[in-house]
Amino acid sequence: xxxxxSNFRIRSYHPADGVDLVRYANNPRVxxxxxxxxxxxxxxxxxAEWLDLAMRQDPETNFAIASDEELIGTIGLRxxxxxxxxxxxxGYWLGEPFWGRGIVSRAVDALAGWGFEHFGLLRVFAYVFSxxxxxxRVLEKAGFELEATMRQAVxxxxxxxxxxxxxxxxx
Numbered sequence: 001x002x003x004x005x006s007n008f009r010i011r012s013y014h015p016a017d018g019v020d021l022v023r024y025a026n027n028p029r030v031x032x033x034x035x036x037x038x039x040x041x042x043x044x045x046x047x048a049e050w051l052d053l054a055m056r057q058d059p060e061t062n063f064a065i066a067s068d069e070e071l072i073g074t075i076g077l078r079x080x081x082x083x084x085x086x087x088x089x090x091g092y093w094l095g096e097p098f099w100g101r102g103i104v105s106r107a108v109d110a111l112a113g114w115g116f117e118h119f120g121l122l123r124v125f126a127y128v129f130s131x132x133x134x135x136x137r138v139l140e141k142a143g144f145e146l147e148a149t150m151r152q153a154v155x156x157x158x159x160x161x162x163x164x165x166x167x168x169x170x171x
Contacts, residue, residue: 001060003110008103010063010075010111013054017064018047020071024095032157033132034093059119065094065107072098075107077115077124086122088115092138099134105141112142116170123169129154130162139166 003010022044024030031040039046054062054076062076073094080087090112094104112124126144128135136146144166153163 001063001114003114005103005106005110008065008067008072008107010107010114011066012060013051013062013064013071015051015055017071018044018051020095021047021050021074024072024097025093027096029096030093033129033135034091036156038093061088063111065092065103073104073107075104075111077111077119079119086120088119088121088124090115090124090126102141104138108138108142108144112144112168121170123167125165125167128164128166129156130164131156131159136164136166139168142168143171144168 001010001012022042025038025042025047026040028040031038031042059079061079062074064071065073065075073092075090075092077088077090079085080089090108092104092108115121115124124144125147126135126139128139130149145168146164147167148165150163150165152160154161
């Protein structure tokens with residue numbers, strides 16, 4: 001799969017992406033706003049496991065955000081099941097050198113649109129820790145709206161936080 005987003009693209013993973021995954025994912029500033037299952041430190045073994053999983057997916061739902069030269073982040077959909085089969089959670093991270101350029105907002109917008117079309121989704125949603133206003137702005141720029149605040153919903157690094165639920169409905 002490939003979606004052209006002008007100065008970057010969303011594409012299927014390649015086996016050679018492991019080096020870039022480690023380079024950009026092994027950063028505590030990236031890990032601090034992700035679920036605990038995202039490893040830190042992020043090792044070559046972690047990258048190899050992720051690439052093996054992602055490249056075997058059927059249907060493919062996890063992708064690289066890439067420049068012409070390298071992987072710079074990741075984005076994916078977690079498809080709902082059963083009564084949630086027309087919903088998907090979107091998740092993403094971007095390497096710190098690329099923050100503040102509008103890349104993730106455009107990637108989220110593009111992948112949500114692709115998900116609506118490709119999987120017949122009615123709803124794409126994202127959870128954001130209350131301590132992550134940058135990610136909230138990303139989602140708002142991509143057409144998502146705050147639907148709920150879940151109070152004291154997460155514990156990250158020993159800190160109890162609210163979690164915000166953002167949603168974009170099919171247009």
